[in-house]
Amino acid sequence: MNAMLKADTPLYLGIDGGGSKCRAVIVSSDQQILGEGLSGPANPLRGMKVATDSILSATQQALTCAGLAFNDMSRLVAGAGLAGVNVPQYFQLFSDWQHPFKTLHLTSDLHIACMGAHQGGDGAVIIVGTGSCGLADVNGQLIELGGHGFPYGDNGSGAWFGMQLLHKVLLSLDKLAPQTMLADLLLQELAAANAMELVAHFMHATPTTYAKFAPLVFVAAEAGDETALQLVQQGAGFIADIANRLLSIQPPRLSFIGGLAHKLLPYLPAQIQQQVTPALQTPELGAVWYARSRNQTQSIAMSL
Amino acid sequence: MNAMLKADTPLYLGIDGGGSKCRAVIVSSDQQILGEGLSGPANPLRGMKVATDSILSATQQALTCAGLAFNDMSRLVAGAGLAGVNVPQYFQLFSDWQHPFKTLHLTSDLHIACMGAHQGGDGAVIIVGTGSCGLADVNGQLIELGGHGFPYGDNGSGAWFGMQLLHKVLLSLDKLAPQTMLADLLLQELAAANAMELVAHFMHATPTTYAKFAPLVFVAAEAGDETALQLVQQGAGFIADIANRLLSIQPPRLSFIGGLAHKLLPYLPAQIQQQVTPALQTPELGAVWYARSRNQTQSIAMSL
Numbered sequence: 001m002n003a004m005l006k007a008d009t010p011l012y013l014g015i016d017g018g019g020s021k022c023r024a025v026i027v028s029s030d031q032q033i034l035g036e037g038l039s040g041p042a043n044p045l046r047g048m049k050v051a052t053d054s055i056l057s058a059t060q061q062a063l064t065c066a067g068l069a070f071n072d073m074s075r076l077v078a079g080a081g082l083a084g085v086n087v088p089q090y091f092q093l094f095s096d097w098q099h100p101f102k103t104l105h106l107t108s109d110l111h112i113a114c115m116g117a118h119q120g121g122d123g124a125v126i127i128v129g130t131g132s133c134g135l136a137d138v139n140g141q142l143i144e145l146g147g148h149g150f151p152y153g154d155n156g157s158g159a160w161f162g163m164q165l166l167h168k169v170l171l172s173l174d175k176l177a178p179q180t181m182l183a184d185l186l187l188q189e190l191a192a193a194n195a196m197e198l199v200a201h202f203m204h205a206t207p208t209t210y211a212k213f214a215p216l217v218f219v220a221a222e223a224g225d226e227t228a229l230q231l232v233q234q235g236a237g238f239i240a241d242i243a244n245r246l247l248s249i250q251p252p253r254l255s256f257i258g259g260l261a262h263k264l265l266p267y268l269p270a271q272i273q274q275q276v277t278p279a280l281q282t283p284e285l286g287a288v289w290y291a292r293s294r295n296q297t298q299s300i301a302m303s304l
Numbered sequence: 305m306n307a308m309l310k311a312d313t314p315l316y317l318g319i320d321g322g323g324s325k326c327r328a329v330i331v332s333s334d335q336q337i338l339g340e341g342l343s344g345p346a347n348p349l350r351g352m353k354v355a356t357d358s359i360l361s362a363t364q365q366a367l368t369c370a371g372l373a374f375n376d377m378s379r380l381v382a383g384a385g386l387a388g389v390n391v392p393q394y395f396q397l398f399s400d401w402q403h404p405f406k407t408l409h410l411t412s413d414l415h416i417a418c419m420g421a422h423q424g425g426d427g428a429v430i431i432v433g434t435g436s437c438g439l440a441d442v443n444g445q446l447i448e449l450g451g452h453g454f455p456y457g458d459n460g461s462g463a464w465f466g467m468q469l470l471h472k473v474l475l476s477l478d479k480l481a482p483q484t485m486l487a488d489l490l491l492q493e494l495a496a497a498n499a500m501e502l503v504a505h506f507m508h509a510t511p512t513t514y515a516k517f518a519p520l521v522f523v524a525a526e527a528g529d530e531t532a533l534q535l536v537q538q539g540a541g542f543i544a545d546i547a548n549r550l551l552s553i554q555p556p557r558l559s560f561i562g563g564l565a566h567k568l569l570p571y572l573p574a575q576i577q578q579q580v581t582p583a584l585q586t587p588e589l590g591a592v593w594y595a596r597s598r599n600q601t602q603s604i605a606m607s608l
Contacts, residue, residue, distance in 0.1 A: 045507065087504055145478045148503050151455035152470040166456040174449045176545045199452050200391055203349070241480045 010295075011072070013062070013101065014287030015055055015080035017042025018109055019130070020208065024058035025284040026066045026076070035068070036284075037061025043083040044090040052097060055080065076101045079291025081112030081283060086144070105294040109283065110135045110144060116286025117255040117279035120293065124251035125279070126242055129258030130211040132157035136246040143249060145242050150207040156238035158260045161217050162210030164231050166202060170195055172227070180227035181220045189216065211259075218263050236267035243272045255279040314599075315376070317366070317405065318591035319359055319384035321346025322413055323434070324512070328362035329588040330370045330380070339372070340588075341365025347387040348394040356401060359384065380405045383595025385416030385587060390448070409598040413587065414439045414448060420590025421559040421583035424597065428555035429583070430546055433562030434515040436461035440550040447553060449546050454511040460542035462564045465521050465535065466514030470506060472531050474499055484531035485524045493520065515564075522567045540571035547576045559583040 009029055016023045022042035026034045037058035042051045063072055078101040085091045086108045094106055114125040114135045124136035131154040133147030150159045169186050171177035173195045192198045202209065217235075220228030247254065254275045256265060265273060313333055320327045326346035330338045341362035346355045367376055382405040389395045390412045398410055418429040418439045428440035435458040437451035454463045473490050475481035477499045496502045506513065521539075524532030551558065558579045560569060569577060 087500055089504060145480065148474050148499060149507070152467050152506065153474050153503070155471075155475075163456050167459075170452050170457050171459075174549075176449065176542075176549060195452060196391055199457070200393065202456065203453065238480075245478075245480060 010077055011068075011075050012288045012291050013059060013076040013078040014112070014284040014289075014291065015042070015058070015078060015082070016109060016112060016282070016284040016287055017051065017055060017080060017082040019043040019045070019083050022054040022058045023282070023284045024055070024062040025282075025288065026059075026062045026068070027285070027288045033285075035062040035064070035066030037063075037065065044093055045084050048093050048097070051082070051094075052099075056100070073100045074102060077291050077295050078102075078104045079107070079112065079287035079289070079294065080104060081107050081109040081287045081290065083109045086110075086147075103291075103295065105291050107287075107290055108135075108144070110147065111137070111142075112286035112290055113257060113279075113283040114255075114286065115289040115293075116281040116283045117257065118253050119280045120286075120289035121253070122251060123253035123255065124243075124246040125255050125257060126239060126246070126261070127258040128157060128239060128256065128260045128264055130154075130158045130207050132160070132239065132242075132258075134242040134246050136249055136251045138249045138251050141249055143246060145245055146238075150210075154207070156235035156264065157207075158211030158214040159207035160210075160238075161214035161231065161235055161260070162212065164235075165213055165217050166198070166210070168227050168231065169198065173198075178227065181223060181225040182216065182228055185216045185220060186213065189213065214260060215263070232264075232267050236264055239264055240268050240272055243268065247272070247275065253277045257283075314381055315372075315379050316592045316595050317363060317380040317382040318416070318588040318593075318595065319346070319362070319382060319386070320413060320416060320586070320588040320591055321355065321359060321384060321386040323347040323349070323387050326358040326362045327586070327588045328359070328366040329586075329592065330363075330366045330372070331589070331592045337589075339366040339368070339370030341367075341369065348397055349388050352397050352401070355386070355398075356403075360404070377404045378406060381595050381599050382406075382408045383411070383416065383591035383593070383598065384408060385411050385413040385591045385594065387413045390414075390451075407595075407599065409595050411591075411594055412439075412448070414451065415441070415446075416590035416594055417561060417583075417587040418559075418590065419593040419597075420585040420587045421561065422557050423584045424590075424593035425557070426555060427557035427559065428547075428550040429559050429561060430543060430550070430565070431562040432461060432543060432560065432564045432568055434458075434462045434511050436464070436543065436546075436562075438546040438550050440553055440555045442553045442555050445553055447550060449549055450542075454514075458511070460539035460546075460568065461511075462515030462518040463511035464514075464542075465518035465539055465564070466516065468535050468539075469517055469521050470502070470514070472535065473502065476531070477502075482531065485527060485529040486520065486532055489520045489524060490517065493517065518564060519567070536568075536571050540568055543568055544572050544576055547572065551576070551579065557581045561587075 012027045014025045022039045024037040039054040039057040042054040044051045126134040134145045136143045169183045221232040316331045318329045326343045328341040343358040343361040346358040348355045430438040438449045440447045473487045525536040
């Protein structure tokens, strides 16, 4: 048996629990990845049962993958970054959860993304995917911005771009705004003949549905469409505002992650682009860094 | 027995079916109101069973109120203006409905609002309530604008104002936008201490929930708050654009209806305000005008 898997060596579990999937990773005390797992949504907004089932299922997979037994779950020092736990009622629900781990250290998905991006060190991160948000962690000072949810928040995100796209197209089809290539692109994409048929596609649309159409805005902007260019500049403006606030506490590094990040980056001011560095590790490894740091703090606290 | 209620005189039923309630009115051939009824939502978005149950329940009440029997339902020449029937799939569902009336003439809730406002005559109407939309009916030419749904449409409506309010407050609390009285008003209204607690109130918010907070924007605008003033001007701009498009086909009258109309009117350009005239009748009476006009058209067609 691998020495690292001996019953008395600490094992770390990192959980990245988002709105659509949950990733788990098990890491040894000398930072070797032993196993990984993937499951469904772990956002408590979908209900605690769904969220905890996803976490346990991804963990079980990671244990199996690591050649560990189900019983080893009680050895895991877990760090979990979960979408939604920044809402006090959901943080409380998770704090009350009778989890099967040795300990469970909870924080937001954004925080572990930042710890992953900078390998546990200080830095800032901006996520631009279906949603958008930013965090800087410098000398223990934490700034968290944006997010908040859709449709009133998540400015400059994929869902925001998709909703703005539909908004502009409907105004244009009503002849209340100038003609735009966005209308042709969206009607064609959905094989729709008019506004009514478009709207039928978005009747019960989720942020994910809106985000699917965000790339059309960038296609039209690159082709010089004025409406699309204005939208891209407006979205980039929201993200630049977040970046500038985060940079104000001088993080040593700034990383962008999320599916829309590479599309938006070229539209940000040069002074921001220059400071962007690639993320070094995944959010679930960031959750492991978080678990380590919290465990050390506790050990120190207990030894005082 | 009243001569008007004889079995061989035509009776008209007007239905105004919205997202939250359904109104019915029964009118004699000489335009006397015989009875009225009120029930729940008649928007097919909530399901056909809910919608048709609401229509039948309001009609039954109107029959009872008119001293008519259940069997008289088959005498009613019905006009119905229903939210959602401008979506082809819902129009089809209602067209296929095995209704108990003599005939049923279907159109949108917006169209009957316009016919009611102008007593069946030509004119234009703009609804600014939870949603927003406009229609002009001039010499058989029909222009219908806006609506489309929330959050991508219904610009300048109560739901739109509520969502923009929350959007601006969250940006301000994140220090990504200037301080605004809107933040104090909204936090106080919801007894919330911060952005997290605010957002918890809007997690699964409907357009109606957002619309409830729209008046706060007008309170702050009247107190001179810059952010609120910009929002009111932006919302009024959307409504002014609709008004100008409708006025382009020269309707003899223009009426504003809906809960937010009187708040927005003072912010519209004077040249629009000058043309606004009060609505003369209710939408359900507009539905009776619609039934009459359609029935005449058919009678003429059949007598040719």
